[in-house]
Amino acid sequence: MISALDLFRIGLGPSSSHTVGPMRIAARFLQGIEEGGQLSAVARVLVELQGSLALTGEGHGTPDACLMGLIGLAPETVDPEAAHAAAAQVRATSRIALLGRHHIAFDPARDLVLDFDHIPDLHPNGMVLTALDADGAVIARAEYFSTGGGFFSSRHQLEQPAADDQVVLGPPVAHPFGSGAQLLEVCAASGLDIAGVMLANEAARRPEAETLAGLDTIAAAMNQCIDRGLSREGLLPGALKVRRRARAIHQNLIARPQDNQAETLMDWLNLYAMAVNEENASGGRVVTAPTNGAAGIIPSLLRQYCSDGNSAVPVKARRYLLTAAGIGLLYKQRASISGAEMGCQGEVGVACSMAAAGLAAVWGGTPEQVCAAAEIGMEHNLGLTCDPVGGLVQIPCIERNAIAAVKAVNAAKLALHSGETPRVSLDQVIETMRQTGMDMSSKYKETSQGGLAINVVAC
Incomplete structure (x- = not known):
């Protein structure tokens, strides 16, 4: 069961699936690396936008949303003007502070790819993020899907659902209903x-x-x-x-x-x-x-x-x-x-x-x-x-x-x-x-x- 406070979520325009979702995905990817104690080893991050995220990405503000997420900004709380200024700073300097604290080189022309030719199989809003160390070795790689309304799932979640073929969201509730x-x-x-x-x-909850x-x-x-x-x-x-x-x-x-x-x-x-x-x-x-x-x-x-x-x-x-x-x-x-x-x-x-x-x-x-x-x-x-x-x-x-x-x-x-x-x-x-x-x-x-x-x- 999805919470009402998840369905109604404060975020930035112009698109929940193309702005809010990618922003949250980028931050979550880096948070996972940080939890594993490897954030300081990251020397490069590659973001590949696929399907609709690529085809309408520029108009929907998806590239800048990815930059905001990598910086660690949260769509629910960030000031819109500050968020857009932070993304512009990355483009101007070709440097980014991952989660606001680990600084690396980041060239959007090289590290943020609009893959127009790849339409993902599980959902048309696909994102692949890869973190590499100074020698080019892969530290982490994950594929995500922005599923609308700011919600997102990983390929792992979607390919390994619960035993009843449902993705479980949240704790058991008093009055469950599915129709x-x-x-x-x-x-x-x-x-x-x-x-x-x-x-x-x-x-x-x-x-x-x-x-x-x-x-x-x-x-x-x-x-x-x-x-x-x-x-x-x-x-x-x-x-x-x-x-x-x-x-x-x-x-x-x-x-x-x-x-x-x-x-x-x-x-x-x-x-x-x-x-x-x-x-x-x-x-x-x-x-x-x-x-x-x-x-x-x-x-x-x-x-x-x-x-x-x-x-x-x-x-x-x-x-x-x-x-x-x-x-x-x-x-x-x-x-x-x-x-x-x-x-x-x-x-x-x-x-x-x-x-x-x-x-x-x-x-x-x-x-x-x-x-x-x-x-x-x-x-x-x-x-x-x-x-x-x-x-x-x-x-x-x-x-x-x-x-x-x-x-x-x-x-x-x-x-x-x-x-x-x-x-x-x-x-x-x-x-x-x-x-x-x-x-x-x-x-x-x-x-x-x-x-x-x-x-x-x-x-």
Whole structure:
């Protein structure tokens, strides 16, 4: 069972799988060497990025994320500006301080390789790291996969799963479930709603007060990201020269009369989602929800329905986030939240499904209605491709989050208005997403080799 506080993770933009994951992988590789007492013997580190990490690596900021990780910076705590400055210093000096203390020569042109031709067999987001001593002998070599949302696994972990063919994550919990049907059975047997089930399961990891404080921190980080996005203007990084729009839209909304409430509501949802994703595209601090490319959807609904001004209302925000996490971990367990595996249906589609479920819960929906909202949210995102123009998480990503935020509200409303058992279950739509993702051409799965990425001039 995946923890809600792992599914919602504070990190740096623009991509959880291409920035947060590689950053954590690079640090973990060196930490393993240090634990073995061999860090001081390392004279060279070679990083090879494969598959989607190579094909969209430059646009997604992957090379710099690797440098940050080798330095030992943690995406959850580092200041974004300090992190980017540290990476720039490595490029300027061709030297790096491994884990911040062991200095070696490091030439990114030689030691950080974009291997465009190698597509890994276990996951399209592959990384191989090698540490060598002064004589060129290999001290350590490991292959990792960034599996979406900042999660990662090693080849060893994936090739040697538990006896029941599952990768075990975390301690045993009070109410285990591995499907939507099992989740509803647990709710019926325990008398708990989905948020209650998730909160009880979190107790296997930490005291309840710590879990609630962690959720409050996540909610605050989401609202703070919106505020930063609403305050900034100018061009986003990269050759596309995309201009930030959130601040101007915000000023226009404040200034104009708000006659049509439904239309104005859509404007605010659009605005909040775009503010987050403009921050993400600039490499700022965002919350993976459940990925960075889809980071604007869940915060948009949090701000509109679970906050008073720019501060989250704890009882609503906690219910919203716990419920959304309960749905999100099903996608993580039964399919994937990686755009490189599933296309954007695995990122924006999953975030839309999670947000719809969370909002339905806040509005008083039963567990059955919550799962129905989640199903509707995904059903109408099936087949969504991931085709970022220029490898940048900007077009179509920023507007796509805005569209999905509105769609999530509609999915929650439809589920609450329906008095019938849905013909399509949550488990069926998750399996359909998985099958669709496996059938989808790699051109449309975060490689920038198809769709808008080849039909729009990047520069």
